[in-house]
Amino acid sequence: MLKKDLVDTPVFGSNEEQCVAPKTELPREGTAENIAYQIVHDEAMLDGNSRLNLATFVTTWMDDSARRIMTETMDKNMIDKTEYPQTAEIERRCVNMIAHLWHSPEAVGGQYCMGTSTVGSSEACMLGGLSALFRWKKRRQAAGKPTDRPNFIISSCFQVVWEKFAIYWDVEMRTVPVTADHITLDPQQVVDLCDENTICVVPILGVTITGLNDDVKALNTALDRLNARTGWEICIHVDAATGGFILPFIYPNVEWDFKLKWVLSISTSGHKFGLVYPGVGWIVWKDKSYLPDEMNFAVNYLGAEVPSISINFSRPGNQVLAQYYQLIRLGWKGYHDVQASSINVCLYLRDRLKEMGIFEFFTDEMPNPLFVWKLKDDPSRKWTLYDLSDRLHIQGWQVPAYTMPAAMENVIIMRIVARQGVGIDLADLLIKDIRTCVAQLDTLQNPTNSAEEWKKRRPSFNHIR
Ligand SMILES: *Cc1c(COP(=O)(O)O)cnc(C)c1O
Numbered sequence: 001m002l003k004k005d006l007v008d009t010p011v012f013g014s015n016e017e018q019c020v021a022p023k024t025e026l027p028r029e030g031t032a033e034n035i036a037y038q039i040v041h042d043e044a045m046l047d048g049n050s051r052l053n054l055a056t057f058v059t060t061w062m063d064d065s066a067r068r069i070m071t072e073t074m075d076k077n078m079i080d081k082t083e084y085p086q087t088a089e090i091e092r093r094c095v096n097m098i099a100h101l102w103h104s105p106e107a108v109g110g111q112y113c114m115g116t117s118t119v120g121s122s123e124a125c126m127l128g129g130l131s132a133l134f135r136w137k138k139r140r141q142a143a144g145k146p147t148d149r150p151n152f153i154i155s156s157c158f159q160v161v162w163e164k165f166a167i168y169w170d171v172e173m174r175t176v177p178v179t180a181d182h183i184t185l186d187p188q189q190v191v192d193l194c195d196e197n198t199i200c201v202v203p204i205l206g207v208t209i210t211g212l213n214d215d216v217k218a219l220n221t222a223l224d225r226l227n228a229r230t231g232w233e234i235c236i237h238v239d240a241a242t243g244g245f246i247l248p249f250i251y252p253n254v255e256w257d258f259k260l261k262w263v264l265s266i267s268t269s270g271h272k273f274g275l276v277y278p279g280v281g282w283i284v285w286k287d288k289s290y291l292p293d294e295m296n297f298a299v300n301y302l303g304a305e306v307p308s309i310s311i312n313f314s315r316p317g318n319q320v321l322a323q324y325y326q327l328i329r330l331g332w333k334g335y336h337d338v339q340a341s342s343i344n345v346c347l348y349l350r351d352r353l354k355e356m357g358i359f360e361f362f363t364d365e366m367p368n369p370l371f372v373w374k375l376k377d378d379p380s381r382k383w384t385l386y387d388l389s390d391r392l393h394i395q396g397w398q399v400p401a402y403t404m405p406a407a408m409e410n411v412i413i414m415r416i417v418a419r420q421g422v423g424i425d426l427a428d429l430l431i432k433d434i435r436t437c438v439a440q441l442d443t444l445q446n447p448t449n450s451a452e453e454w455k456k457r458r459p460s461f462n463h464i465r
Helices: 003-008 033-045 064-072 085-101 121-142 160-169 187-193 216-230 318-355 385-394 424-442 450-457
Strands: 115-118 151-155 172-176 198-202 235-239 263-269 281-285 297-299 306-308 359-361 370-375 401-403 412-417
Touching (some): 064 318, 085 281, 085 318, 121 160, 121 198, 121 235, 121 263, 121 281, 160 172, 172 187, 318 370, 385 412, 385 424
Parallel strands (some): 151 172, 151 198
C-alpha cells in the first residue's frame, strides 16, 4: 500500500480491522499508528470501568493536572539520578514528608530521612523484611550463634507479599490465626510464637481481608517485655499499605509509628491512599542505622550521598513526581478531607446495607475506608454472596466475594473499598443495584451451586489480595 493510501484509509476500512489482532507471534510488518492505537484502545475497553471497581485499593482517579504531570514526565527514569537530579531531589522530599507524618526521629532540623520510593508496598515490604533479616543475622553472628533458621510472625490475614518474602528469602512465616474472638493480631499469641530466631513481627494497618488495624502499640508493649526478659531484640515492621496514609490524617492520636520503641521500619502504598496512579510505594526506616550497610548501595551523584536501596532498578519517575504533586496540592487538610470522605461513603453504604436486614458486620469500627460483611444465616436462602457479586458484575460493578483465611475459611464475605472518586451519589446507585439484585436472587426456587463453583474458580485473576 502506498503511503497516501494508508493516510486516507479509514481505520475501520483498513485490512487490520478486518482480521483478529496478532496474538502469539510478532507480526512481520507493522501497523499504521492510528490503527494500532485503535486496536489496543478497543481491547482495553473490555477491562471495564476502573471507577466501578470497588475491589481494588489502588487509585483510579486523579485530577487533570496530576494526569498532565504524569504524561509529561513518564519518560523519566527514577533510577537515573544523574540525568534527573530534580526527580531524585523530589523523591527525597516525599520521603521526608512521609517520615515526618510517621514521627521519624530523623525528621527534625531539616535533615534527610532514611527511606526510598518503591514500585509498591510489595517491594517496600521486601526491603523492610530484608533489613530485619540482615540485622538479626549480624547480631547472631556477633554472638557466634547459628543463622540458618530465621522466622517472622504475622496474622493469618497477611497479604500475599509476605508469603513471597518467606519463600524468596527462606524465612519461616509463623501465623497467628484470626478468629471471631481475635479478629486482629493477638499480642499474647505473637509472644508465644517468638523465639531467638524471630527476625521481626509484622502488624498490618488496613488488613486487606477485614479492613481492620492490628494494635501496634499493644504489640510493642508485649515485645518490649519479652525483649527485656530474653534480650532477643525482636523488632516491628509495620505493613501500613493502607493505614500509612489514613492514620496520620484521621486518627493522629493513635500510637502506631516511630514513636513506638520497637517500630524500626514502615511501608505504605503511594498508589493506594497516597492517591497516586500505580505503581509507587514507600518505605522509611527509623533512622539510618537500621538500614544494614549491605542493603545500601550508596551513589554519590548529587554531590550529597544518595542511597540506592530498591530491588528494582529502572522504573518510571512520573509516579514519584505525581506523589509530590498530591502532597503539595492536597496538603494535610486535603488528605484529611479526601480520606474522611471515603470513610464517610463506607459508613453510608454500611448503613444502607444494614437497613436491608440480611447482612451481618464483624465490627462497628470503620478505621479504614473499607469494610466487609456476610449474609445472616438463613437456611431457606437459595443464594450466596458469590451470586450477588456475579449479578453486580453484570451491572458493571466489581464487588468481590471471598472466604476468610484458615480458622474461618467457611465464612464467605463481601468487601467494598471506597477511594477518592467514589462519592455518595455513586454509592447510592450501587445500593440501588444491590437491592435489585437481591430481590431477583430471592425469587430463585432452587439453590445455586456458586460456593462449589467458586472453589473451582479460585486460581483465576482476582484483585482480592
Ligand atoms: C496492597 C497491600 C500490599 C501490597 O501492596 P502493593 O502496593 O500492591 O505492592 C501489602 N500489604 C498490604 C496490607 C496491602 O494491603
